[in-house]
Amino acid sequence: MTPMKRRLFIRNMVIGGAAAAFGPRILPGQTISAAGWPDLAAVEGESPSAITKQAINMLGGMGRFISKGDKVVIKPNVGWDRTPEMAACTNPEVVKALVELVLDAGAKEAIVIDNTINQAKRCYVRSGILEAVKQTDGKMIYVDEHRIKKMNIHGEWLKEWNVVLDVLEADKIINVPIAKHHSLSRLTMGMKNWLGAVGGARNQLHQKLNHAMVDLTAFFKPTITVLDSYRILVRNGPQGGRLSDTKLVKTVAAGTDPVAVDAFGASLFGLPAAELPFLLLAGERGLGTYELEKVKFEKRKI
């Protein structure tokens, strides 16, 4: 029931026009429409938490996306048993800021979850995200094999796959990846992060990774994508291992267009978006715009 509502909502958001009628909560007396806000906001600054909150603010504030009583899932990348400064997992402060914003906006529940690669508990602890979420009223839960279900995901390549139900059953999904190097997709950001919301033989998805990323992005339809690029992983991805594999960029980008967010992420690595096949595919599929010049994009430094 709820996922349908959300998917419908997102489709309209992406298409653009009718979005305001469904989703955004317009405050009384407020005349500004969704069209007035940027699709993509990037903020540079010293505090991961502050730049995250500022980026969401520029998109119109969390209240624009979250309704009272919503069950919200926040999906960071917690794939690896690595500390935050290794830039293998999403910055814990960014995740914490989002949990706070979501709850402040009136959400009933804020659930943080990821299907990790190393032992789940290790990843949750060493990434610092478990501790960060504990400081809020949010909840961090493990992926449970009983809660993974094979279902039709209507992809162009990926027809059926095992999906983590706890992600799917949310009213709103916030994707909060970290920008990292990856040997096959070249970069792993928001679209690749959906491999952490599925189960099954994930390693076989690599045989057609770009298509899998696009199909999964189309399926999960995040309400917002928040790209943590406070510290990015420039080599030996996707887990790095040395400080010298990382680079401080001190930026967080947030957007309603998942393709534009990843395209912006690519620019941080000096990669033209047009060189990334998954972005081209996603553009063709109408999931968003990778040509940043065509995106309503605001940038700020605080």
Added chain:
Amino acid sequence: MKREKSKKYRSVQILRGFSQLAFFLLFVYLFLAAHYTGEDYISSTAQRFFHFDPLLALVTIVSARALTAFFLFSLITVVMTLLLGRVFCGWVCPLGAVHQFFSFVFKKTKFLKPPREEKSSLAWKYFILIIVLVGAVFSLNLAGYLDPFSFLTRSFAVAIFPGLAYVLSGVAGLFYSAGLLSLGRSTSHLLENWTLNATFIQGFAVGLVFLAAVMLNAKKERFWCRYLCPAGALLGLLSRWNLLKFRINQATCINCNLCSQHCPTQASPFPIGQWRSGECIYCFNCAAICPTAAITFPMSIRPEKAGNVSNVNLGRRRLVLSGLVAVASVPLFRLTPFKKRASLKLIRPPGALEEPEFLATCVKCGQCMRACPTNALQPALTEAGPEGIWTPVLVPRIGYCEYYCSLCGQVCPTGAIQKLTLEEKAQVKLGTAWIDKNRCIPYTLGKPCIVCEEHCPVSPKAIQLVDTDTKLPDGTIVTQKAPVIDVEACIGCGICENKCPVVDEPAIRVTSIGESRSAQNQLLLQTGGDPFRP
């Protein structure tokens, strides 16, 4: 004559029940605590329990030819036994508690009730002890197979708790299907948080042995403690001088023989003068059941007559024979080709001693297997030769060695796996990964994969990707990134093999060659000097 049972000894009996329960719960708690709690270094001392065991101490020190300080704790048990007899067996031993519990339950049933008569020879456990001790002289460490702590920990780690986890997981599934989401979730989280989701190739065998040991209580009350336990035998030998003596007041004794009938270890309190101090575990059943309260345990420094120590007819010939059996079996245990040539599947946990020392030190308790977060450590069957049965071996297809984990060494009770800091552990090489190009997806099918490369935890990665041409069946050539191993950078953690999408026989496999602990099992020539000089 006034007939009244002793109230005092009834209370002592109850007290003993609490003591057994307390030590059993402590044991279970420490057993469960041996896992990744969220800290890299575990503060609980699961291994400490073992250090109080004089059998493990004696055998390991003799077998490994090394005096290890942590076994000083076993002196406490030795002194306690010298002073008070086998109270350890009756009041402390958690396996003893398990056997006592099942004996109690079986006695309540009709069909499992152990017969009181036809008492077998108590000598077996002494023969087992002799075999274990003689083995130790030849560095053959057999203590762990029947030592109570090793036996119980291994059974719990490899069979009982995995079985329990299987049931709990099913319960979680039931909760979910009944729509009880949060109950299902907390059950599953319990398994994850306590690292209980593990399965072991030999869980079945170890579990059956445990079940058999429990079922033997239907044959005879505390069968294990009476006939099998080498640790109990050792403590029995030490209890000759103990101060806690057994007395029957001849004036009040009515010769009913109830005390001997209820003795769980055949210590023979009746007839008078037949009591075997080496068999008595101070359960005080006799004193509590005596209808005239004729039985007491006075303190006395007068040593028992030598014959009363165990009052077990060992027989010189049988003693010599069991010693000879032990000596003869040593070469049988050593019949393995792995002495000359390393076993490719024998990947030992990080920090493991060199193989001969490892075999002499490991007591097969399975504590490392309990602590391993990925279920990678498995009890060996054939990988390490007959001497190495149930020693830990890393099986990458089941689990891999977590890069930032050194728990196995932290919980090892004997130092067979050395304690390593995370920094030291990252330097240890367990083996080397090899690519099977005939099975590897990019090499053979010309399709993209790179899964092994992305999982490789070392930086720079020990698996590098190189553009490789593959000829497809139709003759066309495709170019794909294919993995190539940097043999020197590889630490043999096995995550590549574990995650390889070619699941049945992975296209990348770790073998033991190159392991840091071995000087022989090396791939690259280590000259270290001028080869033309001696």
